[in-house]
Amino acid sequence: MSGSPALEISKGKPNGVGNVFTTKDIDGHDLPPSPAPSTPRNGRKYNLMTELVYTEGNDQYNASSVPIYQSATFKQPSASGGAQEYDYTRSGNPTRTHLERHLAKIMNANRALVVSSGMGCLDVITRLLRPGDEVVTGDDLYGGTNRLLKYLSTHGGIIVHHVDTTNPESVRDVINSKTTMVLLETPTNPLIKIVDIPTIASIAHQTNPSAVVAVDNTMLSPLLQNPLDLGADIVYESGTKYLSGHHDLMAGVIAVNEPALSERLYFTINASGCGLSPFDSWLLLRGVKTLGVRMEKQQANAQRIAEFLESHGFKVRYPGLKSHPQYDLHWSMARGAGAVLSFETGDINVSERIVESARLWAISVSFGCVNSLISMPCRMSHASIDEKTRRERQMPEDIIRLCVGIEDAEDLIDDLSRALVQAGAVNIAPDGFTALGSSQVVGESSESGAGSNAAPTPSE
Numbered sequence: 001m002s003g004s005p006a007l008e009i010s011k012g013k014p015n016g017v018g019n020v021f022t023t024k025d026i027d028g029h030d031l032p033p034s035p036a037p038s039t040p041r042n043g044r045k046y047n048l049m050t051e052l053v054y055t056e057g058n059d060q061y062n063a064s065s066v067p068i069y070q071s072a073t074f075k076q077p078s079a080s081g082g083a084q085e086y087d088y089t090r091s092g093n094p095t096r097t098h099l100e101r102h103l104a105k106i107m108n109a110n111r112a113l114v115v116s117s118g119m120g121c122l123d124v125i126t127r128l129l130r131p132g133d134e135v136v137t138g139d140d141l142y143g144g145t146n147r148l149l150k151y152l153s154t155h156g157g158i159i160v161h162h163v164d165t166t167n168p169e170s171v172r173d174v175i176n177s178k179t180t181m182v183l184l185e186t187p188t189n190p191l192i193k194i195v196d197i198p199t200i201a202s203i204a205h206q207t208n209p210s211a212v213v214a215v216d217n218t219m220l221s222p223l224l225q226n227p228l229d230l231g232a233d234i235v236y237e238s239g240t241k242y243l244s245g246h247h248d249l250m251a252g253v254i255a256v257n258e259p260a261l262s263e264r265l266y267f268t269i270n271a272s273g274c275g276l277s278p279f280d281s282w283l284l285l286r287g288v289k290t291l292g293v294r295m296e297k298q299q300a301n302a303q304r305i306a307e308f309l310e311s312h313g314f315k316v317r318y319p320g321l322k323s324h325p326q327y328d329l330h331w332s333m334a335r336g337a338g339a340v341l342s343f344e345t346g347d348i349n350v351s352e353r354i355v356e357s358a359r360l361w362a363i364s365v366s367f368g369c370v371n372s373l374i375s376m377p378c379r380m381s382h383a384s385i386d387e388k389t390r391r392e393r394q395m396p397e398d399i400i401r402l403c404v405g406i407e408d409a410e411d412l413i414d415d416l417s418r419a420l421v422q423a424g425a426v427n428i429a430p431d432g433f434t435a436l437g438s439s440q441v442v443g444e445s446s447e448s449g450a451g452s453n454a455a456p457t458p459s460e
């Protein structure tokens with residue numbers, strides 16, 4: 001790639017640190033700092049769907065698929081050290097570098113770093129904190145995030161404020177000169193609440209210019225939202241979810257624009273040894289290429305299912321529905337609604353029966369997979385948040401989370417309809433069914449959802 005006339009490599013340090021390209025292409029377009037070799041040779045910035053699949057290598061055999069450098073060590077030409085880019089895979093590996101450069105491009109970032117899981121990202125990011133530092137974060141957070149923050153507040157001398165981040169004023173109320181980090185998720189998992197990244201980022205930076213605003217973008221992926229463009233300093237994602245798409249690997253990616261910050265994060269990754277393995281880097285690079293087609297289908301299916309449930313009287317949380325209280329805010333930041341939604345039945349036992357009656361929908365934690373999943377967050381993904389805290393944070397114990405895959409939408413709706421009937425979650429009438437306790441008149445449900453509004457007969 002160094003021979004490309006379109007791009008110049010800035011002088012970098014070993015292991016890809018600082019090896020970013022200048023921002024102008026041959027035509028003078030001001031490109032985001034571009035992480036070749038995954039950028040087309042002409043230096044042009046294409047639409048994201050194109051950039052996702054475009055990678056280029058400098059392998060001596062012109063391999064179309066980036067090789068897996070399954071090697072822990074790299075021989076060196078002399079004993080003087082420091083002359084070559086790689087020496088040891090914990091510090092850097094060509095397959096990992098290739099993935100990082102590709103992800104930096106996709107995430108509109110100067111630099112991306114890949115680690116062994118989404119929680120690995122948060123571990124690396126929170127090592128920026130020092131005892132006495134304060135963190136402001138949400139009251140609806142992924143259970144594992146909550147658990148790590150709790151550990152840090154109990155054992156690491158970090159003060160953590162959980163506030164309702166859907167209201168920027170609650171952030172303003174607690175933020176102060178000791179606030180070194182603001183940690184956000186949007187949409188939140190599992191209550192699908194929306195958080196105003198630009199407003200909160202500006203409150204944080206005004207109050208303490210050195211505060212770092214970190215956003216967990218796992219629920220939407222870079223296809224649908226770019227928090228760095230909205231004022232965040234760090235974005236991270238669990239690569240276990242949409243980025244890879246098949247639930248066959250664990251990974252995490254951290255992306256930043258500020259070189260000094262990226263150096264501090266890289267230091268921890270090298271020092272602690274949590275960089276992603278060559279094989280998982282290769283798998284993740286392969287998965288990222290289909291992110292666009294997967295997400296488009298998953299999101300279209302999720303919209304159908306959300307409308308189906310809502311039309312039958314269920315309380316549904318999904319930012320693709322106009323009834324979402326923060327619909328406008330969501331669409332001011334994001335290009336899509338994603339494929340995770342949740343709904344309530346009003347009864348834990350009914351919810352449990354629905355989950356267990358589903359056949360196509362696997363009972364499983366996680367999301368972003370091509371297969372559709374159903375879960376009860378309070379008992380599964382968020383069980384690490386104790387019951388009292390869940391109550392204080394108004395997490396409905398009966399909430400069901402649907403993580404929609406790429407199957408045929410009619411099949412998914414049929415299976416869900418059958419599960420709802422089998423679980424006794426709906427009132428059945430000759431012309432349709434409605435959620436128990438719903439004020440909706442039977443039969444008035446819209447045609448937008450199920451293949452038919454007729455009450456399905458439980459087939460099992």
Ligand SMILES: Cc1ncc(COP(=O)(O)O)c(C=O)c1O
Binds near residue numbers: 219252
């Ligand atoms: C929103 C969110 N962030 C981070 C994580 C952590 O990712 P990982 O499981 O890859 O560690 C998860 C799920 O696990 C998640 O749902």
Ligand SMILES: N[C@@H](CCSC[C@H](N)C(=O)O)C(=O)O
Binds near residue numbers: 142381
């Ligand atoms: N037992 C795991 C649960 C993982 S939940 C995975 C995912 N983030 C989700 O929301 O489903 C744990 O304790 O972390």
